[in-house]
Amino acid sequence: MHPAYSVIFFTTASGAGYGLILLAALFGVLNGVPLDPWFGAITLGLGTILITGGLLSSTAHLGHPERAWRAYTQWKSSWLSREGILATATYVPLVLTAWGWLVEGSLEGPFGVFACILILFCLLTVHSTGMIYATLRTIRAWHDRMTVPGYLCFALLNGALWFHAISQMFGYQTPEIALAAIIGLFLTFYIKRKYWRSIDTIPGPATPESATGLGDIGRVRLLEPPTMTENFVQREMGYSIARKHAQKLRRICFFTYFLIPIILTGLTSSSDAWIAVPGTLLAALSASVGVAIERWLFFAEAKHVSMLYYGAERS
Amino acid sequence: MTLLPPKGKKKLGLVIDLDTCVGCHACAVNCKEWNTGGHSAPLPDHDPYGADPNGVWFNRVHTFEAGEGTASRTVHFPRSCLHCEEAACVTVCPTGASYKREEDGIVLVNEDACIGCKLCSWACPYGAREYDTDAGVMKKCTLCIDRIYNETLPEEDRVPACVATCPASARHFGDLGDPNSDVSHLVEEREGKELMPELGYQPVNRYLPPRTRQKDQGASGVGAALTPVTDPDAEGAGRFLRWVDRVLSR
Numbered sequence: 001m002h003p004a005y006s007v008i009f010f011t012t013a014s015g016a017g018y019g020l021i022l023l024a025a026l027f028g029v030l031n032g033v034p035l036d037p038w039f040g041a042i043t044l045g046l047g048t049i050l051i052t053g054g055l056l057s058s059t060a061h062l063g064h065p066e067r068a069w070r071a072y073t074q075w076k077s078s079w080l081s082r083e084g085i086l087a088t089a090t091y092v093p094l095v096l097t098a099w100g101w102l103v104e105g106s107l108e109g110p111f112g113v114f115a116c117i118l119i120l121f122c123l124l125t126v127h128s129t130g131m132i133y134a135t136l137r138t139i140r141a142w143h144d145r146m147t148v149p150g151y152l153c154f155a156l157l158n159g160a161l162w163f164h165a166i167s168q169m170f171g172y173q174t175p176e177i178a179l180a181a182i183i184g185l186f187l188t189f190y191i192k193r194k195y196w197r198s199i200d201t202i203p204g205p206a207t208p209e210s211a212t213g214l215g216d217i218g219r220v221r222l223l224e225p226p227t228m229t230e231n232f233v234q235r236e237m238g239y240s241i242a243r244k245h246a247q248k249l250r251r252i253c254f255f256t257y258f259l260i261p262i263i264l265t266g267l268t269s270s271s272d273a274w275i276a277v278p279g280t281l282l283a284a285l286s287a288s289v290g291v292a293i294e295r296w297l298f299f300a301e302a303k304h305v306s307m308l309y310y311g312a313e314r315s
Numbered sequence: 316m317t318l319l320p321p322k323g324k325k326k327l328g329l330v331i332d333l334d335t336c337v338g339c340h341a342c343a344v345n346c347k348e349w350n351t352g353g354h355s356a357p358l359p360d361h362d363p364y365g366a367d368p369n370g371v372w373f374n375r376v377h378t379f380e381a382g383e384g385t386a387s388r389t390v391h392f393p394r395s396c397l398h399c400e401e402a403a404c405v406t407v408c409p410t411g412a413s414y415k416r417e418e419d420g421i422v423l424v425n426e427d428a429c430i431g432c433k434l435c436s437w438a439c440p441y442g443a444r445e446y447d448t449d450a451g452v453m454k455k456c457t458l459c460i461d462r463i464y465n466e467t468l469p470e471e472d473r474v475p476a477c478v479a480t481c482p483a484s485a486r487h488f489g490d491l492g493d494p495n496s497d498v499s500h501l502v503e504e505r506e507g508k509e510l511m512p513e514l515g516y517q518p519v520n521r522y523l524p525p526r527t528r529q530k531d532q533g534a535s536g537v538g539a540a541l542t543p544v545t546d547p548d549a550e551g552a553g554r555f556l557r558w559v560d561r562v563l564s565r
Contacts, residue, residue, distance in 0.1 A: 063431020
């Protein structure tokens with residue numbers, strides 16, 4: 001599948017934003033961090049910038065961005081519509097939680113409820129992003145049980161690492177956040193490993209024989225494509241540049257999203273500020289690069305079943 | 316609404332005979348010709364005479380090889396929208412632009428509501444939808460909705476453009492929901508195939524597989540011995556013709 005940069009930026013940025021907001025709200029409600037207004041403004045503000053920037057960039061690949069409001073109408077059947085509605089609805093508890101944290105200085109009573117609703121909406125939004133991909137039976141690599149957990153894990157992992165870095169900047173010694181980041185790292189590593197093993201070993205059900213109905217004659221292969229030049233379907237679904245480098249990119253991805261962050265988090269988070277701040281910041285930056293590569297691979301490695309009509313031998 | 320309508324009785328669609336299709340691409344060309352002035356007009360046509368011609372086509376003809384050795388077959392394979400009963404291109408649409416008609420099962424795009432997100436083209440296993448970069452909307456086969464119900468056309472022309480033009484009569488149009496229709500009989504007689512049934516989209520269109528050969532033939536595909544058109548020993552064949560026959564038989 002062709003990896004549109006706007007979609008990759010959207011899913012990684014907004015994923016990190018929802019993860020960051022979720023962890024801030026969670027630790028805020030559980031009194032895990034001081035409810036300092038500046039700390040709240042920076043964590044919730046950065047999260048808001050990430051999700052808003054992501055949402056705006058996702059409209060950049062549309063043919064008619066001015067009609068984007070229409071995407072709020074088909075929540076009954078479309079996960080893309082549900083994602084749009086949930087993403088927009090999240091701003092309500094976000095503003096109310098920010099009010100509690102920044103103005104009232106408390107996340108108790110009704111503001112605690114708003115923060116819990118915010119956590120739920122962050123999870124639901126990222127879940128529906130994953131479901132857009134996971135429900136496409138046409139793309140084996142996306143129609144996988146690990147797709148949605150993958151989206152959720154990467155959002156939480158990125159959010160945890162950024163939250164950790166920001167709290168270090170404020171001089172908060174919070175081993176709980178470091179622990180959350182390390183749990184997130186291992187969970188993501190496990191899910192992603194399982195995902196890659198699954199797509200490498202279990203092919204899609206369709207074959208050139210079933211795609212043409214000619215299986216009774218024997219093995220089917222393409223003799224002539226319909227046109228000499230590539231058409232829309234081939235350009236959009238037949239993207240194959242990355243597959244050649246997939247193993248190498250997976251390794252780079254593993255280093256950047258897992259190995260470097262886990263070493264940096266483990267070694268630096270309990271040190272003095274002059275080590276801990278750059279260390280945890282680098283961990284978050286490295287993971288963000290890793291997630292962007294992972295998301296790019298998620299697209300570039302995915303084969304669309306329609307390519308069986310253009311010479312693909314398996315789906 | 317992009318929820319699928321309740322399943323209707325009428326299922327208009329195409330039956331494509333892979334035995335008689337000669338791969339001439341006339342269906343694809345006439346489709347483009349009609350539809351660039353029809354319901355989804357215009358269809359983009361970039362650099363048509365240049366090095367990289369590009370544009371939207373609703374119908375494309377692939378050629379496959381099936382089987383091995385002397386038993387193998389070259390099969391021309393026209394591919395277009397199959398107007399699925401479980402059309403995921405409809406249900407994934409976030410705006411309601413993509414829809415399936417309850418009255419005849421035709422899947423269409425309302426171009427005024429399409430935001431051009433392309434998700435429907437990702438959801439189609441058959442690669443039937445093509446994006447119009449000029450208009451910023453998705454386009455697809457309309458089953459020539461502007462021909463089949465068009466009362467200004469003579470009745471015999473009220474069929475999709477691809478069907479009307481096929482010189483080999485390899486394309487048939489009709490109601491596949493009616494077990495007594497001509498197309499349904501054809502599917503039954505020739506054991507018409509559903510494409511990729513394992514994905515569960517329940518396409519309406521059917522493909523008739525090539526007929527099995529009647530006798531063992533050589534690699535050329537020509538019968539081992541042709542029945543002579545004329546019998547050289549027959550009465551009335553003169554000495555000259557018999558001599559020609561002998562010379563040519565050497």
